[in-house]
Amino acid sequence: MLLTxxxxxxxxxxxxxxxxxxxxxxxxxxxxxxGAQCPMPSNNAIxxxxxxxxxxxxxxxxxxxxxxLDQDMYDYCMDSQxxxxxxxxxxxxxxxxxPGLNNILQYAINQWYKNDGWEMVLYEVNQQKxxxxxxxxxxxNGGSEDLLQNCKGQWLSxxxxxxxxxxxxxxx
Numbered sequence: 001m002l003l004t005x006x007x008x009x010x011x012x013x014x015x016x017x018x019x020x021x022x023x024x025x026x027x028x029x030x031x032x033x034x035g036a037q038c039p040m041p042s043n044n045a046i047x048x049x050x051x052x053x054x055x056x057x058x059x060x061x062x063x064x065x066x067x068x069l070d071q072d073m074y075d076y077c078m079d080s081q082x083x084x085x086x087x088x089x090x091x092x093x094x095x096x097x098x099p100g101l102n103n104i105l106q107y108a109i110n111q112w113y114k115n116d117g118w119e120m121v122l123y124e125v126n127q128q129k130x131x132x133x134x135x136x137x138x139x140x141n142g143g144s145e146d147l148l149q150n151c152k153g154q155w156l157s158x159x160x161x162x163x164x165x166x167x168x169x170x171x172x
Contacts, residue, residue, distance in 0.1 A: 045092045045101040047085075048109070050118075055081045058117045084118035088125060095129050103161045104128045131163030138170055 059077035063070045095101055104125055112120035139148060151169035155162045 045095075045105040047089055047092055047105065050082065050085045055117065080119055081117045084122045088118060088122040091122065091125060091129070095125075098129050098132050100158070100161050101129075103158045104163075107159065107161055128161060128163045131165070131167045134167040135163060135170065138167065143170060 063073040108121045108124035151166045155165035
């Protein structure tokens, strides 16, 4: 049985003015059958524009030692940051089916952007995307729904959507 994205990611519903959050797909289906409104989470990840000044600052700080800039490494850093932003834009476009993708992007930016730039943001988004796909595959091949809910409770929130840890938890 192949699960849809909504069966793994928690949903929010509203019924007669009462809001319910973090529902499983089964709970959401029961509420929907009673007339609840359960909007699907937005999968549109909004990638901020690339900031040349941020890249310059990061690369200069990283590749200046005792007041001397290593120009070759600085140039490499600038190219790498630019390439990573372009690759991230492509990855986000190809990953629109991943629920909570914008939360994953925001988590990665919060974790990595300031100190490491777009390379690590790209890495983190890819790790979480792969973790989600691994969870989806495991669940479609008979994974335990109870264990999934337990692992999601430990490792999955809007602020820290750690699908890589959810799959790790499921495999233990």
